[in-house]
Amino acid sequence: MPNAVVLENVSKQYQIGHAQHEAMLRETIVNWLGNLLKPKGMTFESIWALKKVSLTIKTGEVVGIIGRNGAGKSTLLKILSKITFPTDGVMEVNGRVASLLEVGTGFHDELTGRENVILNGSILGMSKAEIVEQMDAIVAFAGVEKFIDTPIKRYSSGMRLRLGFAVAAHLNPDILIIDEVLAVGDAGFQKKCLGAMENIRTAGRTVLFVSHNLAAVENLCSRVIWIDNGEVRQDGEPKEVIQAYMASFGEGKDSGFNLTEVRDRRGAGSARLTAFELLDMNRNTIKVIRSGDRLVMRFCYLAHARIAHPIFGIRIYTELGTLVTEMNNWMTDFEIPFINPGVGYIDLEVEFLNLMPGRYSVTLFLGAVGPLFQDLLDHCGTLEIEPSDFYKSGRGIESRFGLVFMPFKWQQACPVESVAASMRTGS
Numbered sequence: 065m066p067n068a069v070v071l072e073n074v075s076k077q078y079q080i081g082h083a084q085h086e087a088m089l090r091e092t093i094v095n096w097l098g099n100l101l102k103p104k105g106m107t108f109e110s111i112w113a114l115k116k117v118s119l120t121i122k123t124g125e126v127v128g129i130i131g132r133n134g135a136g137k138s139t140l141l142k143i144l145s146k147i148t149f150p151t152d153g154v155m156e157v158n159g160r161v162a163s164l165l166e167v168g169t170g171f172h173d174e175l176t177g178r179e180n181v182i183l184n185g186s187i188l189g190m191s192k193a194e195i196v197e198q199m200d201a202i203v204a205f206a207g208v209e210k211f212i213d214t215p216i217k218r219y220s221s222g223m224r225l226r227l228g229f230a231v232a233a234h235l236n237p238d239i240l241i242i243d244e245v246l247a248v249g250d251a252g253f254q255k256k257c258l259g260a261m262e263n264i265r266t267a268g269r270t271v272l273f274v275s276h277n278l279a280a281v282e283n284l285c286s287r288v289i290w291i292d293n294g295e296v297r298q299d300g301e302p303k304e305v306i307q308a309y310m311a312s313f314g315e316g317k318d319s320g321f322n323l324t325e326v327r328d329r330r331g332a333g334s335a336r337l338t339a340f341e342l343l344d345m346n347r348n349t350i351k352v353i354r355s356g357d358r359l360v361m362r363f364c365y366l367a368h369a370r371i372a373h374p375i376f377g378i379r380i381y382t383e384l385g386t387l388v389t390e391m392n393n394w395m396t397d398f399e400i401p402f403i404n405p406g407v408g409y410i411d412l413e414v415e416f417l418n419l420m421p422g423r424y425s426v427t428l429f430l431g432a433v434g435p436l437f438q439d440l441l442d443h444c445g446t447l448e449i450e451p452s453d454f455y456k457s458g459r460g461i462e463s464r465f466g467l468v469f470m471p472f473k474w475q476q477a478c479p480v481e482s483v484a485a486s487m488r489t490g491s
Contacts, residue, residue, distance in 0.1 A: 066158045068239055068270040069121040069144060074153035076114040076139050113139040115294040116153070123158075123238075126261075126271040128285035128302060130278065130309055136294040137274045141241050144272065159238025159270070160189055164228050173217035177208055177227055180216055184231045198234045205256065206230040226253060233260045240264060243274045258284070278306050279453035279461075310352040310450055320362070321445035323428070328444075331437040335371050335403065337430050339364040340378075340445065345413070354452035355421055355461040355469045361412040365403070365430060371438060372402045376410045379427040380419070380447065388424065388467055394433075418470065421451045422463045 113136045121127055131137050142148045143155060145163040162184075171180045181202055185195035203212050206226040208219070216224065232240060242261075261284055264271055275281055281288060281302065288305040290298040298305045320341040329336075341362040344350050353359055363376045377392030391412060393400060400410070424447045430439040452461050454471070461469055 066123065067120050067156075068123045068125070068158055069119070069272075070154075070156040071117055071119050072154040073116045073118055074114060074143065074150045074155055075112060075116055076136075076143060076148070077110055077112050077151040079110050112294055114143070114150070117291075117294075117296055119289065119296060119299065121270060121272070123270055124268045125287060126265045126273065126285045128281035128288040129272060129274045129291060130276075130281060130288060130306065131291035131297075135291045137291050138243055139294075140291065141243050141272065141274060144239075145241055157239065160236075161239045161241060162232040162235060162237035163241040164232040164243065171216045171224065171228065174215055176215055177203075177206075177212040177219070180227070181231055185235050190235060195235070198236075202227070202230040202234045205234065205260070222253075229257055229260070233257075233264060237269070239270045239272070241272045278310070279451055279457075282306055282453045283456055307352070310354075321426075323441060323444060326441055326444055329439060329441045331430070331439040333438065334369045335365055335367040335374070335430055335438040337363060337428055337439050337441065338366050338407070340426070340428055343411075347411075352450055353417060353447070354450045355417060355419060356452050356454040356471070357414075357417045359414050359417060361414060362409050363412065363428070363430070364407070364409045365439075366407050367403050367405050370402055370404055371432060373433050374400050374403050374438075375429075375431045375433070376400075376412070377429050377431070378412070379429075381425040381427070381443070382467065383423055383425060386467075388419065392429075416471070417449070418468050419447075419449045420461060420463050420465060420467055420469050421449050422467075423448055 117136075117140065129137050129140065139148070141163065143150055144157060145161055146157075147163070172183065175183065178199070181199060182192065182195050185198075186192075203209055206223070206229075208223055208227055211219065211223065216227075219227070229242075232242070258280060261271065261273070265284065271284075273281065273285060285302050287300065288302045289296060290305050290309050298308055320339060322339055323337050324339070339362075341364065342350050342353060343360040343362055345358050345360060347360060350359065361378060363378075375392055375394045377390060377394075379390045380388045382388060391414075393410070393412075425443045426445045426447055427443055428439075428441045428445075429437055431437045451463075454461050454469075
């Protein structure tokens with residue numbers, strides 16, 4: 065079975081100031097005349113959107129492409145869709161390609177929805193009979209039954225998006241290319257899109273999927289490619305690549321907080337907290353934490369005297385100042401007889417991070433029974449909790465679901481028919 069996509073040292077250069085699109089003959093002549101009339105000495109800055117990208121995508125693979133805005137993801141998809149062509153390198157694409165790169169890409173405003181479906185199918189090389197066979201499914205998926213014979217120019221952006229995705233998903237392309245379609249539609253449409261993509265995956269077709277919804281990428285894709293500054297930075301198993309990508313947002317920053325320079329602190333001062341570190345369960349430094357993670361919070365300290373029965377703790381607040389939780393060793397009856405003068409650390413193991421994604425403020429303290437604080441640092445740092453695909457549903461754990469993440473599962477106690485029957489009989 066041939067590879068679906070092969071790229072060898074593909075690069076794409078743009079000149080800032082020029083209209084960047086593939087020109088027709090008339091536009092080529094106009095551009096040529098414009099260059100003749102360009103003032104001498106006038107220069108244009110060139111940028112490389114892609115730099116020597118080489119990759120092979122096998123037939124039937126579902127590949128996620130992630131990266132920051134401006135990294136080159138969309139340029140790569142436009143090259144694969146043959147909307148634009150590489151400046152350098154060799155590209156091979158085997159099979160019919162359907163692309164959904166923007167809302168309503170490929171639609172003609174003066175044609176009706178039905179006519180546009182037929183036009184798109186014809187461009188893909190499908191017969192009219194094949195298109196007609198899929199027409200009802202496309203219209204039903206898009207939810208535009210009342211408007212299918214209305215010109216597309218009368219459609220809202222949401223209607224155009226739904227029809228565009230329906231066409232791309234139902235006209236049986238060999239390769240389906242999707243760029244951020246989940247960022248536009250409402251929750252109901254996103255659910256339908258994810259279901260359709262799951263069907264495409266199980267049907268053995270090749271899918272290239274660009275999205276900032278990392279939970280959906282991790283759930284749907286068998287492989288993820290991270291594009292950074294026009295280059296392939298990492299290519300591999302979804303979870304590993306996504307974690308590396310998320311960790312890159314913390315590059316150049318300390319993990320946790322350096323507390324030695326904090327001046328706004330209270331307490332007797334016989335011992336001071338010097339650092340707060342975030343580690344995985346193997347005690348390796350981590351820069352990104354997600355809802356549902358296991359992690360270790362390390363309290364580093366410097367004691368100037370012997371402290372009996374010390375209590376280490378953390379309080380986590382919302383950005384509006386609401387206390388979400390407090391964790392300390394006194395609560396669990398974890399007795400520390402004493403700490404001696406000098407440096408040391410205490411580890412707090414969190415088996416399950418029950419926080420929803422978002423930003424939280426942290427207060428740290430080192431005290432003793434009394435209570436007597438040796439060191440109290442109010443709101444000395446922040447925790448950034450990232451979304452996760454804990455349920456492997458592709459929908460993620462999102463901040464809109466509240467503050468606290470409580471793992472759960474549903475069970476149906478009895479068949480729906482039995483419930484309906486009991487309601488009818490009143491039993």
